[in-house]
Amino acid sequence: MTYKKLAQDFLDTANVSIGDTVIIEKENVSYQGILLDRSGDSDDEYIVLKLDNGYNIGINIVNAKISLIEGGDKPQINYDNINITKDDEKEDILIISTGGTVSSIIDYKTGAVHPVFTAEDLLKSNPELLDLANINVKALYNILSENMKPEYWVETGKSIAKEIESGVDGVVVAHGTDTMHYTSAALSFMLSSPVPVVLTGAQRSSDRPSSDANINLINSVGAAKSDISEITVCMHSTLDDGYCDLHKGTKVRKMHTSRRDTFRSIDNEPIAKFKKGQISSINTNSYIRRNEKELDLNNKIESKVALIKTFPGITNELIEYHIDKGFKGLLIEGTGLGHLPDYMINSIERANEEEIAIVMTSQCIYGSINMNVYSTGRKLQNAGVISGYDMTPETAYVKLAWALGQSENLKEVKTIIETNIAGEINKKSSIKHFLN
Template sequence: MKILILGTGGTIASAKTERGYKASLSVDEILKIAGIKKRDGVKLESRDILNLDSTLLQPEDWKTIGKAVFEAFGEYDGVVITHGTDTLAYTSSALSFMIRNPPVPVVLTGSMLPITEPESDAPRNLRTALTFAEKGFPGIYVAFMDKIMLGTRVSKVHSTGLNAFQSVNYPDIAYVKEGKLLVRHRPPLPTGEPEFDPDIDPNVAHLRLTPGLSPEVFLAVANNVHGIILEGYGAGGIPYRGRDLLSAVENVSGKKPVVMTTQALYGGVDLTRYEVGRRALEAGVIPAGDMTKEATLVKLMWALGHTRDVAEIREIMGKNLAGEVREV
């Protein structure tokens, strides 16, 4: 068995400098510090494709990472990607849409403390990722704090704590305890031939709905992007009293997709529940369902990379492509 470890930087690859921690270590250096030399019957190979704080990663970098993963399928039985935590959930979602039918486990991981720190969580997370890459099943996943989570369902929920990631509106896939893999939920496995479909349009804005958000601000943003995500309250809805944001949305939604997600971590959007939500539906808003904010953003970019037709984008956003949304 052969496992490929791809390095992209992040906290896990960071060392202290005069200006704070900076990604600088190679995958080989990370493995050496973590004490991971070899695994029984498993050959580990490494390759560094980026070495950046994940704050600096751009949508174009998802294509670079995705291409490296896709090219590994013919030679390796699993792929592990070391990645910074700040944008890890965006990358895991992006890979899930760009790489269809992965034939092997692809596992992203990172750490909240640099590998150079004595109490770093990096060795623990690396071993979890490697165990699933060896013993798990095909798909795109995230490994953190002994948990394996579906790549499109992960969100970072803590800025400093070690248990920084949770699977949102979806069960954890598995746990790793003392080197043993305990499967808790087996998602539908990929079928068909692997396909790399990296076309995306990153010209998307994400606006958080707040009391007093003006229609003028919304329209100014809408005029300069190809799609908008509105992060609403609770189950979803758009205000029309005082400041008539609803009319502004209606003026845009026929020409450009306006997708509504929620500021609540769990539960998702249900625009049929309240009157304000039904008005939003009538105004042409596309509900994100129970997708994470990260998956919603990346999926809209991916959809726009394939079509500008709002009706087609509505259909794509409502369809379950990689476990990201519960179809109704």
């Protein structure tokens, strides 16, 4: 694709073409960057620049002036020969693509975003990754993450373990943002890894102005090369700079529908900050180092687990329905410190008698469950409800499904839930990490 009509006329005024570094001046603001190609049936009044900070922005050319700074090397990479020569000095990083916005493009006819990129396309649109590491790409799925299922976690875990076994120095998982934190929690419980496994995504697709795909991928490859050998999520940390936060995979949550800095550590601080593929700061020294753990995969999951959020007006029948349907685990998103209405305790007792594991978390999102403070909490504990402590409802749901995959014995499941396995429980107060 190339620019058309007005946009092409505008570019011709300065004799510039795709790949050149240009300055555009408009209304007393000037933008310097590399002229990018425009995808699809886009409006011919806009051109797209990649700024130095890595953002792509769209600029309306009406009343704008363009001038050439430096001709670009065109094409910057040979698209027909993406598997460049392996550099033995560099780390081998594998990118596993599962779909999502980071590997999507916009459909300019409908305005909707579709998952259509292959893993190779992903690399082609982010050629800078090749400067950081020897990159291999593998397309595992091509789905938007609202369609992720526990069985896909199982397959993703298996796939990652296989690649680690074959010797990669780090893995990046490109994933849709909607349920990335569920998948990162699942991989955290399933996988003990000697190398970093970093999940990343994008809130805006690569071909859109101000996409975050490029920055997130670059910093994720940087994190996958680092010594932080945990299952993490690496995403944009603030609205307006090139930093990414590296979050513990069990303590992170998507907290905004549209902002690029949507992923936030809950009751915790991010492990580190990355910029331009390098660590720029580290918040804590308590992380697992490269080769500290041996590779181990334990990816059995029980699928008969439900997440139930309580509300004023909820009925007992909902619990009874899940008991009758043969569910093995119920993750409750209660109110406050971990409460349900009094009238539900009978059904909770019945679930407990039928050996169903019931775990309590809070719809407050932040803070820890404490069923010792109020009479309701004490009744729930007596009825067999297990504390989710400071786990997010999403992490606790995943952990419950995983724990039920490890044991059919309710006492053992309770012990697994109450034991910190992958940084998901911090029994000491983490009260200061609120809304950060």
